[in-house]
Each structure stands twice: as C-alpha cells, then as structure tokens.
Amino acid sequence: MSGLDIGIIVFYMAGMLFIGIYSGKKQQDSDDYFVAGRKAGVFSITCLWLSSWIGGASIVGTAERAYSMGITAVWYVVVIAVSLVIFAFTFTGTIKRLSTKLNLLTYPDFIESRYDSKTRMVATICTILGMIGFVASQFLAGGSTLSALTGWDSKVSLIVVAAVITFYTAFGGLLAVTYTDWVQTVILLLGIVILGVPLSIMHMDGGISAIQSLPDSYMNLGAWGWPSIIALGLTTLFSFYTNMDGYTRCIAAKDVKTSRRGSLLAAAGIFIIAVSATFLGLSTKVIMPDLPDSRNALSYLIIHIFPQGLRGIVVVGIIAAIMSSADILMLTASTNLTKDIYQRYINRDVTDKKIRHLSTCCSFGIGFVALLFAMYRQDIIDVLFIALTINSAGLFLPTVLGVCWKKANSSAAFYSAACSLAVVLFWFLGNALKWGKIFETDSFWPGLAVSALLFFPISIWGRQTPEEKAKLKVFQSAGKQGGKDRKSVV
DSSP states (O other), rough: OOHHHHHHHHHHHHHHHHHHHHHHOOSSHHHHHHHGGBBBBBHHHHHHHHHHHHHHHIIHHHHHHHHOOGGGGGGHHHHHHHHHHHHHHHHHHHHHHHHHHHTSHHHHHHHHSSSHHHHHHHHHHHHHHHHHHHHHHHHHHHHHHHHHOOOOOHHHHHHHHHHHHHHHHEEEEHHHHHHHHHHHHHHIIIIIIIIHHHHHHHSTTTTGGGGGGGGGGGTTTTTOHHHHHHHHHHHHHHHHHHHHHHHHHHHHHHHHHHHHHHHHHHHHHHHHHHHHHHHHHHHHHHOTTTOOOOHHHHHHHHHHHHHHHHHHHHHHHHHHHHHHHHHHHHHHHHHHHIIIIIIIIIOTTHHHHHHHHHHHHHHHHHHHHHHHHHHHHHOOOHHHHHHHHHTTTHHHHHHHHHHHOOOOOHHHHHHHHHHHHHHHHHHHHHHTTTTGGGSSSOOOOHHHHHHHHHHHHHHOOOOOOOOHHHHHHHHHHHHHGGGGGGGGGO
C-alpha cells in the first residue's frame, strides 16, 4: 500500500483514540459510562447495532465464503438482519420498560430481577466468556486484514488493532463507543457499499453480468447446507435474547420507540451490507479466480483494483467494522465484571467513581485476555460460533419464558443454564480432542436439549417460594406495556 493509504489508516486510528479520551472527560456517572446516560437517539442506536453485528466475520468472512462457495454466503449476515427484526418487535420494549422501572443496567440484572442470584451468576459467567470470544474474533479479523493490506507482521498488526480498541473503549465507555460508531458506520457504508461495489463492477469484464460466468453451484442459496443454515439461524436468533450487548442498546435508548426504530433501521443496514459483502466476494472470484488463500479474498481485491487514497478509505471501512464490533463487546464484558461481580458480590457500597475506574482496568484486562486468545486460536468463524453457543444454548429458555410463563422458577433456570453450559464446554473439548464422531455435531443442539429437558419438568413440578412469587409480581408489573407503547409485544 502507498504512504497515502497507510497515512489514512494511521490518521483514523489516532482519531478514534482522541474520541475516547474526549468522551472520558464528558462522563458524569456510571450510567454515562455503561449506557450513555440512557438517552441515545435513533441514529445512535442504529449505529450501535450495526457496529456490533457487522464486524470482521460479517464482512471479511462473508466475502471469503462467497469467494469459495457462492451466494450461499449471504445467509451468514441475512440471519442477523432477520433475527434483529424479530427481536425488535418481541423484546426491545420489554427490556427498556424493565430497565427503566427496575433500574436495571445489565443482562444479569434482568435475570436476577426474575429469578435469583445463583442464576444471575451463571448468566454472568456465560456473558463474560462469550464476550471474550467475540472480542478475540474481532481482534483476529482486524489483525489479519491490516497485515494483508499493509504488509505488516501479523502479530504486530493484531497488537496494534487490539491496543487502539482497548484504549478508546477503556477510557471513553459507551459515550466513546457511540461517538466512534457514528464515524465508523459512515465510513463502513462509504467504503464497502458506495465505493466497493461500483469499483468492483467497473473492473469486471461485462460488469454485473460477469457473475453469471461462475459455476452453477455459486448460484445455489443452499450450497452451505440447509441443516447448517438453520442451526446458524436459530443460534443467532436465540443469542439476541441472551447477548448482553443487545440489552445495552435497549437500555441506552431514550425510550421504547427509539429502541425499536433503531433496531429496525439497523436490520435494513445489515441486509444491505450482507448483499454487498457477498457481491464483493463473487467479484473477487471473477477478477482473481485462483487466489493462493481465499481467507484474504477481500484484501486481495482492495489491493489490486482500488486506487491510492480510495484504497485507504476502504481499508478503514473494514477496520472500522471490526473495531466497532469489538469495542461494545469489550465494554459489555467490563460491565459484567464491575457491576455483576465486584459490586454485586464483593463491595456493594463501592462509589460510582471507583466503579468507573475499575471498569477501565477491567477493559484493559479483557483486551489482554482476548488478545492472547486471538493469538492462540486462528479460526474466526470457530471462535464466533463458540461465543454464540455459550451465550444462547442454556439461557434462551429461561430468558424468554421467564417473561411470558408464570411457572418458570429459579431452580429450573439455574439448573438448565448451568448444566447446558457444562455440556457445551464438554462438547467443545470433545470436538477439539477428537473423542468421537458424536462430538462433531454442533454443540448448540446438545446444549439446548439439556436446557429444555431440565427447564420444563422442574418448572412444571417445582414450587415457587413466597419470595419468588413476590418477585414475579413486581417483574410482571414493571414489564407491562401501556400508553404509547401499545404495539410492543411482551
């Protein structure tokens, strides 16, 4: 890459650090740090959703799969858009109302408001493990992309990306994430959609019609395999209801309407980006059909056909997508450690100022652990799937049915979530050590099965304590819709 392109990348990263430091000075309390003061508008919520779910795997991974398999790659991101639409109409209102009336700040807060402290701890562990996995995958995607495009050593690139994200997130909190995500969303759309797609069309002989020259298998939407596509769709959908960063967005919104509108606009943007990333992968296959490494298909396309200056902007767009996913995930894990473990179990009387300082330290720690994980594990998709499964398999039923089923009780929630987590981790271990063919099955299915087999019987035949009944009454009252929020579905 030219000096101009590298200069654009360096300038962008420096700008993100400046925003983080600037945002840190504007914070007044922990609500500002963790949920942007609960007053984010539609545009901010839209950007936060886009930045979280459109990261390295969504763009780089989709383009790579499109290069090697065809249009079936679009499913990877389309299921995200569809899942977000379902989540927007069914759960955003519930989360916002409960967070406002019960002063909830985190997903484990939500779980304890319905169940008990034991279930809360399981939810906290699942969330932290999942978030570290998500952050590691984004670090890995960012490092590999930066290395391929600049020629820098892969480990150096990985450390640079991890350091920049960690610093501006640690110092700025969600205000910094919100401000940077405005910039990152605009750059992403500019680099990938507005510039990337037209330029790739210009460099194909015959334009868009050149795609038709690819093998027939490349036009098969089901080439990925329908069982895998369905499993991916369910895992993604379930994770929306149990993923901490989704709760952060709903809580940060100024009201229910804002939360829902921001979610729906983000879903539309995600769909556009999914189609664009798939098209870029197909374009790369047409222009450069015999690449030595399909994992860097998008990087090769940028290097070979984009002019100087524009190349740097497109690279920044991809890095922006990766960074904007990692920052909110890191902040989420930091929130869990400070609010859900330290303040909840160690020091209930900790001052607001100390909480914010401790969260800064936790962000650095999470960034370091995620960096080590990224250096150890090189498969982005594998790491992402592990994170999604840990978050969704055991917690989906207790979360959703806890809202709409009175019989759901704390014992059922705890045992189903804890045992499911144990099974999922055991399944991953068995797969890694190749203990048998059964462990080649997606760990999501045995995890969900164990959760269901425990949750329903214990709920049906178990009894709620007087404390549980009182808590349920408060929970249901707080979650009720009313006034302008009639369209919300609980």
